[in-house]
Amino acid sequence: MAICLCLGLVAAAGAQAARPESPFSLTFVAPERYTDAESRFGSGPTLRTTIGELERIFRDLAARTLRPGQSLAVDVLDVDLAGTDLPGAGPTAPRLVTDATPPRLRLRYALRERGRVVLAAEETVTDVNFLLRARRGGASALAYERDILADWFAARIGRREPPRS
Structure with missing residues (x-):
């Protein structure tokens, strides 16, 4: 099962004129199989x-x-959130985050410029030193994930750096 969230302008059903395609599309592939994207313990x-x-x-x-x-x-x-769940701690309990539990997101992507693919790859986005950095995301939900994704966007999309082998 794939959940597709296409962001930006989309063609509405029954629209007479075609609208431009969105510059960004995001698909969550088989989210029920992700390593750690939901609480297993409530x-x-x-x-x-x-x-x-x-x-x-x-x-x-x-x-x-x-x-x-x-x-x-x-x-x-795939999604593996930073930290681990605390069994029986309740629905709003924070996750136990240690340096041994960095966030990891496995992504497949294609960046196009004027319709031509300029960078495409599949890679795991993570940072084993995520606890040593000053967090830009503050205390919001998924702050560690936001930080590593911000770095990934800056490197891959902003500077078009290919992933390391």
């Missing part, structure tokens, strides 16, 4: 909440990073 966010928050993060970063003439398609293949 002590954290649901899968729907996690996907909604990730969608907001991606949309915000794409809006700030994509330049005119660029488009980006991202498939989220």
Whole structure:
């Protein structure tokens, strides 16, 4: 099962004139199989909440990073949130975050400029030193994930750096 969230302008059913395609598309591929995107113990966010928050993060970063003439398609293949659930701690309990539990997101993406693919790859976005950095995301939900995705957007989309082998 894939959940597709296409952001920006989309053609409405029954519209007489075609609208331009969105410069950003995001697909969550088989989210029910993600490593750690929802609480297994009733002590954290649901899968729907996690996907909604990730969608907001991606949309915000794409809006700030994509330049005119660029488009980006991202498939989220796996999610492993920072930290671990605390069994029995309740639905609003924070996750136990240690340096051994960095966030990891496996992505497949294609960046196009004027219709031509300029960068495409599949990679795992993570940072084992995520606790050593000053967090830009504050205390919001998925702040660690937002930080590593902000770095990824700056490198891959902003500077068009290919992933390391």
